Amino acid sequence: MTVRIPYADPAAPGGELDALDARDALDEPLPPARFAYDRHTWKEIAHLLTNLPVSVFGFVYVVTMLFMSAGLTVTVVGFPLLALGLMGARLIGKFERGRARRLLGVRIDEPSPLPWRKGGGLLQRVWMALKDPVGWRTVLYDGMRLPWGIVTFTITLTSLFVLWPVLPFIARGLANADRAMVRGLLSPSDELERRIAELESDRGVVVDTAAADLRRIERDLHDGAQARLVNLAMGLGLAKEKLLEGQADEQVAAMVDEAHGEVKLALQELRDLARGIHPAVLTDRGLDAALSSVASRCTVPVKVTADLGARPAAAIEGIAYFTVSELLQNISKHSGARTASVDVWRSEDRLLIQVWDDGRGGANLDGGTGMRGLADRLGAVDGLFVLDSPPGGPTTVTAELPWRERDRTTDPGRG
Numbered sequence: 001m002t003v004r005i006p007y008a009d010p011a012a013p014g015g016e017l018d019a020l021d022a023r024d025a026l027d028e029p030l031p032p033a034r035f036a037y038d039r040h041t042w043k044e045i046a047h048l049l050t051n052l053p054v055s056v057f058g059f060v061y062v063v064t065m066l067f068m069s070a071g072l073t074v075t076v077v078g079f080p081l082l083a084l085g086l087m088g089a090r091l092i093g094k095f096e097r098g099r100a101r102r103l104l105g106v107r108i109d110e111p112s113p114l115p116w117r118k119g120g121g122l123l124q125r126v127w128m129a130l131k132d133p134v135g136w137r138t139v140l141y142d143g144m145r146l147p148w149g150i151v152t153f154t155i156t157l158t159s160l161f162v163l164w165p166v167l168p169f170i171a172r173g174l175a176n177a178d179r180a181m182v183r184g185l186l187s188p189s190d191e192l193e194r195r196i197a198e199l200e201s202d203r204g205v206v207v208d209t210a211a212a213d214l215r216r217i218e219r220d221l222h223d224g225a226q227a228r229l230v231n232l233a234m235g236l237g238l239a240k241e242k243l244l245e246g247q248a249d250e251q252v253a254a255m256v257d258e259a260h261g262e263v264k265l266a267l268q269e270l271r272d273l274a275r276g277i278h279p280a281v282l283t284d285r286g287l288d289a290a291l292s293s294v295a296s297r298c299t300v301p302v303k304v305t306a307d308l309g310a311r312p313a314a315a316i317e318g319i320a321y322f323t324v325s326e327l328l329q330n331i332s333k334h335s336g337a338r339t340a341s342v343d344v345w346r347s348e349d350r351l352l353i354q355v356w357d358d359g360r361g362g363a364n365l366d367g368g369t370g371m372r373g374l375a376d377r378l379g380a381v382d383g384l385f386v387l388d389s390p391p392g393g394p395t396t397v398t399a400e401l402p403w404r405e406r407d408r409t410t411d412p413g414r415g
Contacts, residue, residue: 030105037167037168038168040105041167041168041171041172043102043103043104043105044103044104044171044172044174044175045156045160045167045171046103047099047100047103047104047175047178048152048153048155048156048171048174048175048178049152049153049156049157050099050103051145051148051149051152051153051178052149052150052152052153054096054099054145054149055142055145055146055148055149055150056146056149058092058096058141058142058143058145058146059142059143059145059146061085061088061089061092061142062089062139062142062143063143065081065082065085065088065089065139066082066085066139068081068085069081069082069085070082079126079130080122080126082130083125083126083129083130084129086129086130086132086135086136086139087114087129087132087135089135089136089138089139089142090111090132090134090135090138092138092142093111093134093135093137093138093141093186094110096138096141096182096186097110097182097186100178100179100182100186104175104178104179104182106179106182106183108182108183108186108187108188109187109188110188111134111188112188114128114129114132134188137185137186138185138186140185141181141185141186145181148177148181152174152178155170155174156170156171156174159171232259232263235258235259236256236259239256239259286308286311286317287306287308287311287317287320287321287344288304288306288308288344290321291304291306291321291324291342291344292304294321294324294325294328295328295342298328298329298331298332298340299332300331300332300335300337300338300339300340300357301338301339301340302328302331302339302340302341302342303339303340303341303342304341304342304344305341305342305343305344306343306344306345307344307345307346308344308345308346308351309346310346310406311406312346312351312401312403312404312405312406313404313405313406314406315381315404316351316381316401316402316403316404319377319378319381319383319401320344320351320353320399320401322377323353323374323377323378323399324342324344324353324355326370326373326374327355327374327397328340328342328355329370330363330370330371331355331357331359334359334363335357335359335360335363335393335395336359336360337357337358337359337360337393337395338358339357339358340355340356340357340358341354341355341356341357342354342355343355343356346403348403349402349403350400350401350402350403351400351401351402351403352398352399352400353397353398353399353400353401354396354397354398354399355396355397355399356394356395356396356397357393357394357395358393358394359393359394359395360391360392360393361389361390361391361392361393361394361395362389362390362391362392362393363387363389363395364387364389365387371385371387374399378399378400378401381401381402382402383399383400383401383402384398384399384400385397385398385399386398386399
């Protein structure tokens with residue numbers, strides 16, 4: 001099974017699928033208009049003749065929606081009705097883009113879906129729909145199309161009987177105007193709209209991830225070090241009572257020795273917890289040493305190769321470390337592998353990570369191994385996550401992160 005999560009921009013390494021999408025967005029090449037009625041001419045004529053019924057439907061929909069929702073804004077249902085109407089306008093825009101694609105050869109990317117947030121209520125959904133630029137541009141498109149639909153239908157139908165020798169040239173001119181309208185009003189807002197949608201979604205991911213990390217730290221403290229410190233306090237309290245009662249020194253010494261053991265265990269758990277928040281070796285010595293440290297704790301022999309030359313920004317370094325740490329934990333728990341390897345290197349403005357193991361394979365994003373969380377975390381910083389894990393293995397995970405230079409004026413890390 002191969003899963004690709006394309007979070008990187010098209011210029012990033014490994015953007016082959018993005019290049020294919022870009023080629024799909026190119027318009028169909030059209031031959032010059034001529035007196036002969038070829039396939040492209042008949043498609044343009046069909047588009048111009050269908051402009052009238054489609055524009056009538058769109059105009060009626062827009063006018064009805066706007067008047068009804070405007071009249072009901074004084075009530076509770078006005079704004080939800082307008083939001084619903086804008087979502088319906090999105091569907092009309094999708095139909096128009098499909099019609100232009102089939103009949104005019106205009107290749108236009110579909111706009112990004114509305115970035116609904118997990119757990120968002122009705123008010124959040126209504127607000128997202130009300131400020132949707134795609135819906136409003138479609139409303140404008142349908143509102144102004146009725147006069148144009150009447151003109152194109154009348155000219156094309158008349159020319160079929162009166163000016164049929166030059167109809168291909170007339171149809172090409174009218175169709176080019178249609179192409180311009182579709183590109184101008186029904187195209188997504190290029191990179192800006194896509195980035196806004198991604199950033200809104202990524203902000204929610206970052207907030208959810210931070211909340212989950214805080215809950216994990218709280219749980220580990222409560223169930224681990226805190227419980228041991230409570231036992232330590234109780235043990236020392238009993239030892240103190242026995243000393244005051246003048247009981248045997250051997251019994252008190254045994255209690256103190258047990259309390260000493262609890263202290264050592266509590267300290268070890270606190271060290272493990274601190275390492276899980278941000279390991280000291282990563283701050284002091286960088287990714288190479290930190291990844292070697294985490295690989296030494298893996299139950300599978302791991303070969304670590306890091307070729308960086310310099311250290312990236314602390315945030316990128318931390319994400320890279322925890323990505324590898326999570327993947328190595330998955331290898332230890334789920335893969336059944338005999339060997340594994342970790343390779344880290346820099347390619348221009350990208351930090352690349354590849355983790356390989358010879359286990360049983362069959363990993364996927366929804367298998368309960370934390371892969372989806374890793375993909376979301378990488379996506380929040382414009383990263384890329386590629387999982388290649390056919391049944392029977394081997395499994396190869398490739399991650400890309402943007403390379404950001406380290407700020408040595410504020411970063412305590414060395415090297």
